[in-house]
Amino acid sequence: MLKRALLLAFLLLVTLTLSAQWTTQDEPSGVPAYNAGPPKPGTKLPPILPKEQLWGENAQYPYQTQAYDLAQKIPVVLHQQPCYCYCDRTGHNSLHSCFENTHGAQCATCLKELYYSYAAHKKGKTAKQIRAGIIKGEWKQVNLESAALN
Numbered sequence: 001m002l003k004r005a006l007l008l009a010f011l012l013l014v015t016l017t018l019s020a021q022w023t024t025q026d027e028p029s030g031v032p033a034y035n036a037g038p039p040k041p042g043t044k045l046p047p048i049l050p051k052e053q054l055w056g057e058n059a060q061y062p063y064q065t066q067a068y069d070l071a072q073k074i075p076v077v078l079h080q081q082p083c084y085c086y087c088d089r090t091g092h093n094s095l096h097s098c099f100e101n102t103h104g105a106q107c108a109t110c111l112k113e114l115y116y117s118y119a120a121h122k123k124g125k126t127a128k129q130i131r132a133g134i135i136k137g138e139w140k141q142v143n144l145e146s147a148a149l150n
Helices: 003-025 062-073 075-077 108-122 126-137
Strands: none
Touching: 062 075, 062 108, 075 108, 075 126, 108 126
């Protein structure tokens, strides 16, 4: 009876240990990919998708199309920001990547971070200071409906 109890306890321990790796892999953690500084001189960033190429569900709201206009004004700042939708798992290397295609128009996280970055840049904050605010989660306070009106 004691052997059976010890065997069951051992199996339970092994099962919990092995299943623990699966529970943490899907949970985003840490700071997503970003570039610590501006691109090297002479390096050209990929273009931001022109807002004219947004249509249908990607252009239902003014804040979607306006975001692409704003992104074109601060590409180097966006290049230095992480994106907390964790799209770096699909190959993006910064918030800039989100606006090279329609991903940014479809993702509230990307949009809020973009509006946060633009407003902070207008206030004179550096890309590093903006990144610190994004990492703290300050972008979560952005209201997309009112941000597009400013």
